[in-house]
Amino acid sequence: MVSAKDFLVTSVYDGDSHRLPKMKNGEYDRDVISKATESDIQKLDLALKYLQHNSAVTELLQKAVNNGVIIVMVKNGNNSYESNLPNNPDGAIYWNPNVGFNIFDDKMKFLGKMSSANTLLHEMVHAIDPNLAKSKNEIQEYLKTFSVFDTKFPYKNNAEYEAVTKANELVSNFHGEPTRADYITEPKEILVSNPIESLVNRYDSKGRFIGKTVKTYDDVTETIKTVHIDYLHRDKSGLPLKTETITDIDGKPIKKDPEKHTFDYQNFDWNSLSGSDLYRAVLSADSNQLDLMGKSLVQSEEGQRIFQLGENLLTEYKHQQELERQQELERSSHVMVMRR
Numbered sequence: 001m002v003s004a005k006d007f008l009v010t011s012v013y014d015g016d017s018h019r020l021p022k023m024k025n026g027e028y029d030r031d032v033i034s035k036a037t038e039s040d041i042q043k044l045d046l047a048l049k050y051l052q053h054n055s056a057v058t059e060l061l062q063k064a065v066n067n068g069v070i071i072v073m074v075k076n077g078n079n080s081y082e083s084n085l086p087n088n089p090d091g092a093i094y095w096n097p098n099v100g101f102n103i104f105d106d107k108m109k110f111l112g113k114m115s116s117a118n119t120l121l122h123e124m125v126h127a128i129d130p131n132l133a134k135s136k137n138e139i140q141e142y143l144k145t146f147s148v149f150d151t152k153f154p155y156k157n158n159a160e161y162e163a164v165t166k167a168n169e170l171v172s173n174f175h176g177e178p179t180r181a182d183y184i185t186e187p188k189e190i191l192v193s194n195p196i197e198s199l200v201n202r203y204d205s206k207g208r209f210i211g212k213t214v215k216t217y218d219d220v221t222e223t224i225k226t227v228h229i230d231y232l233h234r235d236k237s238g239l240p241l242k243t244e245t246i247t248d249i250d251g252k253p254i255k256k257d258p259e260k261h262t263f264d265y266q267n268f269d270w271n272s273l274s275g276s277d278l279y280r281a282v283l284s285a286d287s288n289q290l291d292l293m294g295k296s297l298v299q300s301e302e303g304q305r306i307f308q309l310g311e312n313l314l315t316e317y318k319h320q321q322e323l324e325r326q327q328e329l330e331r332s333s334h335v336m337v338m339r340r
């Protein structure tokens with residue numbers, strides 16, 4: 001496994017105006033480059049771990065380490081790769097761990113949110129591209145914009161074709177993140193709370209929004225949660241079908257602690273049910289038990305009140321879900337023009 005300590009990592013505020021210090025011979029002056037902040041190192045390590053759920057990525061990252069690639073963590077400015085000396089593979093990756101990208105298809109339909117780790121992989125592909133470690137003229141030739149008649153035109157040039165297709169293959173397809181259809185449809189930068197957060201929207205063949213998958217990271221429990229919502233299928237309460245998986249930071253499944261949500265249905269005094277009892281009861285119930293609970297509740301006046309409260313909450317929740325769905329539909333029809 002490759003981790004942050006294998007790279008020279010530094011933190012800067014503005015990636016667009018910042019240039020790394022160089023010595024007279026043109027090489028990076030590694031001795032004067034300041035060490036990255038602890039929080040940036042943590043973000044980089046999280047991204048590297050996530051990317052290496054796919055073991056093929058480790059090999060790629062190892063090449064970047066061997067090339068002596070420097071990682072510049074930026075708070076502001078674009079993600080980019082800077083090749084340094086001609087005929088030399090050591091370059092620098094400018095990476096902002098706090099932004100992901102909203103991805104749209106060619107009809108500007110909103111496909112989802114790509115993680116910022118995905119962008120790191122994109123820049124890593126540039127950093128190990130042997131064609132970017134050649135002479136100035138050869139690099140220029142390699143970076144020539146494709147002709148509009150070329151089928152690869154939407155990828156701008158050879159280097160971007162390589163980076164976009166590799167990131168799609170190694171990250172998006174592997175983790176179920178949205179894929180970029182090209183390079184010239186510019187993605188829209190969005191703030192993310194961690195480098196591995198992502199979202200995928202699903203549509204049917206007629207373009208109707210039918211579901212989504214949301215991936216989040218919890219830095220307290222150090223777990224990754226993936227939630228699938230299926231709008232075509234409903235659960236017993238009439239809500240969109242929801243399934244959830246939780247893994248550790250290395251992608252290994254974690255079983256939910258069964259103790260935490262146990263509730264004894266057989267031996268319980270339903271007349272002295274507290275709010276937290278009800279919560280535990282609902283969380284640990286199967287559908288039969290939920291029916292039993294409903295029947296028990298309506299037998300007392302207080303129970304009926306709680307039952308009604310639950311029904312109201314459910315209605316409110318359904319409303320919220322529908323609103324969210326409408327908002328995403330609207331968002332998908334917005335045409336956005338962005339820079340990058």
Ligand SMILES: [Zn+2]
Nearest residue numbers: 122126160163
């Ligand atoms: Zn690129």
